[in-house]
Amino acid sequence: MTVPGRLRTHGFEPFSVANGPGTRAVIWVQGCTLGCPGCFNPGTHARAGEEVEVAELYRRVAALADRIEGVTITGGEPLQQRGAVLELLRRIRAGTRLSTILLTGYDWPEVLRMRELDELRRCVDVLLAGRYRQDLRIARGLRGSADKTVRFFSDRYTRADLDAVPEAEVIVHPDGRVTLTGIDPPTGW
Ligand code: SF4
Structure with a gap:
């Protein structure tokens, strides 16, 4: 059980150009039970990861606000922690x-049934919805399939x-870590 006000996260990337238009901070949440065959990010499925205070995540994002265009939240499955995700989105909307x-693996009819739909509409500019289908892989336009x-x-x-968003990018961090990211990058993570 996630503690209220905290989000289980898989990763945080402050400057990405392959997860939406412009330079964006990216938050990968940890945990997904949807089980799409061929999922390109299986390391995000387990209920593991780091629990981070929403206030801390907001602080990180707000500190970048003059150097990025926006924030992308992906997974893992963000809408399986939608209380914390919406709390973060509300803060971003109000404060920046x-x-x-x-990006969610739930399909649009499932999202339509969520009681948080109106709040999602208020706090999100673009919602990409649907399971990943390996047989329909396209990996462009922020859509994996x-x-x-x-x-x-x-x-x-x-x-x-x-x-216009690139399919993938390689980010080399100052400490030598290398991150391959994007929408279904071709050679894994
Ligand atoms: S919803 Fe996303 S993270 Fe979850 S199994 Fe499907 S592709 Fe993977």
Whole structure:
């Protein structure tokens, strides 16, 4: 059980260009039970990871606000921790001008049944929804597979903006760590 006000996280990347338009902070949440065959990020499935205070995550994001365009929340499955995810999104909306993108493995009809839908619409600019389907892999436009749907809850971005996002990137950190990220990057993590 996650402690209220905390988010189980898999990773945090302050400067990514392959997880949405512009340079973005990316938060990978930890934990997903949806079990898409061929999932490209199986290390995010277990109920493990680091529990981080939402206030701390917001502090990290806000400190970057003049150097990034927005925040992308992905997984793992963000909507399996939606209390904490929404708390973070609310803070970002209220306290910054950063754009917000959320990727979920739930499909749109499932999202429609969530009681938090109205709040998601208020706090998220773009929602990408749907299970990953290996047989429909496309890995572009922020969609891992062609079944995924895109909902624009604001006029901040267009489909062309998403289509211009690179498929993958390699980030070399000052301490020598190397991160391969993006939408279904071809050689794994
Ligand atoms: S929802 Fe995402 S993280 Fe979960 S199994 Fe599917 S592709 Fe993997």
